[in-house]
Amino acid sequence: MKVTLIQPRYFNIWEALGLAYIGAHLKKRYPGELDLEFYQGNFDDDSTIVNAASNSDFIGFSCTSPVFKPALQLARSIKKINPEARTVFGGFHPSAVPDDCLEEDAVDQVIVGEGEEAFLKIVMGENAPLVHGERFDGLNEIFPDRVLIKNIRTVDLCEQQIGKRITSFQSVRVCPFRCTFCAERIVTGAFNRNENPLSERNPDHLLDEIEWAAKELQLNYFKFADATWNTSIEKVMAFCEEKIRRGNRLPWDANVHASFADKEMLRIMKAADCQLINVGVESGSQRILNDMKKGLSVEKVRNVFRWGRELGLERRGFFFLGMPNETEQDIRLTEKLVEEIQPEVFGVTILSPYPGTNHYDPETMKDYDWSFADEYSNPYWKTVHFSNAEIKNWQTYLTDKFSKNLSWHNKIIKENPDLVGQES
Numbered sequence: 001m002k003v004t005l006i007q008p009r010y011f012n013i014w015e016a017l018g019l020a021y022i023g024a025h026l027k028k029r030y031p032g033e034l035d036l037e038f039y040q041g042n043f044d045d046d047s048t049i050v051n052a053a054s055n056s057d058f059i060g061f062s063c064t065s066p067v068f069k070p071a072l073q074l075a076r077s078i079k080k081i082n083p084e085a086r087t088v089f090g091g092f093h094p095s096a097v098p099d100d101c102l103e104e105d106a107v108d109q110v111i112v113g114e115g116e117e118a119f120l121k122i123v124m125g126e127n128a129p130l131v132h133g134e135r136f137d138g139l140n141e142i143f144p145d146r147v148l149i150k151n152i153r154t155v156d157l158c159e160q161q162i163g164k165r166i167t168s169f170q171s172v173r174v175c176p177f178r179c180t181f182c183a184e185r186i187v188t189g190a191f192n193r194n195e196n197p198l199s200e201r202n203p204d205h206l207l208d209e210i211e212w213a214a215k216e217l218q219l220n221y222f223k224f225a226d227a228t229w230n231t232s233i234e235k236v237m238a239f240c241e242e243k244i245r246r247g248n249r250l251p252w253d254a255n256v257h258a259s260f261a262d263k264e265m266l267r268i269m270k271a272a273d274c275q276l277i278n279v280g281v282e283s284g285s286q287r288i289l290n291d292m293k294k295g296l297s298v299e300k301v302r303n304v305f306r307w308g309r310e311l312g313l314e315r316r317g318f319f320f321l322g323m324p325n326e327t328e329q330d331i332r333l334t335e336k337l338v339e340e341i342q343p344e345v346f347g348v349t350i351l352s353p354y355p356g357t358n359h360y361d362p363e364t365m366k367d368y369d370w371s372f373a374d375e376y377s378n379p380y381w382k383t384v385h386f387s388n389a390e391i392k393n394w395q396t397y398l399t400d401k402f403s404k405n406l407s408w409h410n411k412i413i414k415e416n417p418d419l420v421g422q423e424s
Contacts, residue, residue: 009041020144075106096356183356229254240272284337317343322351347407
């Protein structure tokens with residue numbers, strides 16, 4: 001059985017952790033002989049991918065909305081060579097709009113939800129067009145297969161671009177929040193304390209993987225890929241205490257939801273060599289935070305940034321523009337908050353109404369070409385208060401004003417304005 005897993009090309013590159021978990025699960029559970037390969041569109045050109053995948057029994061594509069069209073082009077090329085090759089699409093976009101994906105001739109099957117068990121079922125003979133993924137309970141039993149996904153390539157690239165050898169780790173699935181702009185729950189399900197609780201890795205297993213990867217990939221820094229890392233004080237304490245006990249001094253950062261943070265949490269993170277907290281502030285307007293169901297107060301943001309500064313943590317603030325009811329007054333409140341909290345790293349994006357978010361309208365957006373969209377820019381989104389161009393003008397105004405502290409991605413977009421958000 002030959003299986004090829006593909007992460008299509010996209011300007012924003014990250015480790016294919018989802019495919020790494022699927023690959024590891026297949027290796028552990030598939031009873032027969034398995035030839036498993038992986039290709040990534042930023043490192044492998046289309047002809048290499050098509051030629052290598054065309055003699056596969058199954059080809060799995062991991063798709064966010066921006067890479068669905070490039071994935072479809074690859075699938076069509078593979079099908080021309082080998083019509084019998086079975087193409088399987090999974091990830092955020094297929095999970096959000098599975099029926100739309102199945103309308104495409106080059107798509108044989110779609111996985112909705114988590115992919116490990118569903119993909120195993122498919123290679124074991126499940127041929128239904130739509131396969132619903134089950135909650136994966138093996139996070140503490142396997143490591144994602146970083147050798148399979150050639151993780152060393154993204155680490156080397158990161159070193160070339162920013163001077164650090166970094167990779168990311170997943171510590172939890174299921175996010176406890178339901179922000180309107182996020183599609184996380186489309187894959188892992190909406191949080192429910194009884195029916196769909198958090199799926200967390202124990203700190204021993206997580207740190208074993210971190211230490212293995214640090215040695216294998218020669219890391220000098222690591223991140224967490226979780227949308228919300230600090231899901232509980234107990235989790236944070238357990239991880240940090242074990243990291244300290246092991247004498248592990250590798251620096252790191254994580255996405256921190258301010259509503260769950262307190263000064264003692266940040267203190268032990270600092271003691272465990274956390275260097276940077278990434279906080280989704282989103283807006284300085286409490287009205288807008290309420291609209292997006294962020295579960296956060298502006299006052300708590302002020303406290304978390306003050307505590308971080310007092311403890312010597314670097315602080316990154318994520319902000320975005322374009323909520324449907326946002327006005328100039330709301331943006332001015334965001335501007336004022338940035339001035340007040342003075343994040344060491346400032347990033348500002350634009351709402352992108354991806355399938356799976358509350359802002360997606362299938363009636364008017366079904367035919368959007370999402371390959372022109374990114375959270376940093378897109379040619380589509382407008383509100384009753386602002387045109388698309390006006391939202392981008394506000395983004396430019398803020399990035400100009402806080403240019404000394406811009407995030408790496410905002411710098412790249414500012415230097416290359418046609419990189420995303422421009423429809424041909």
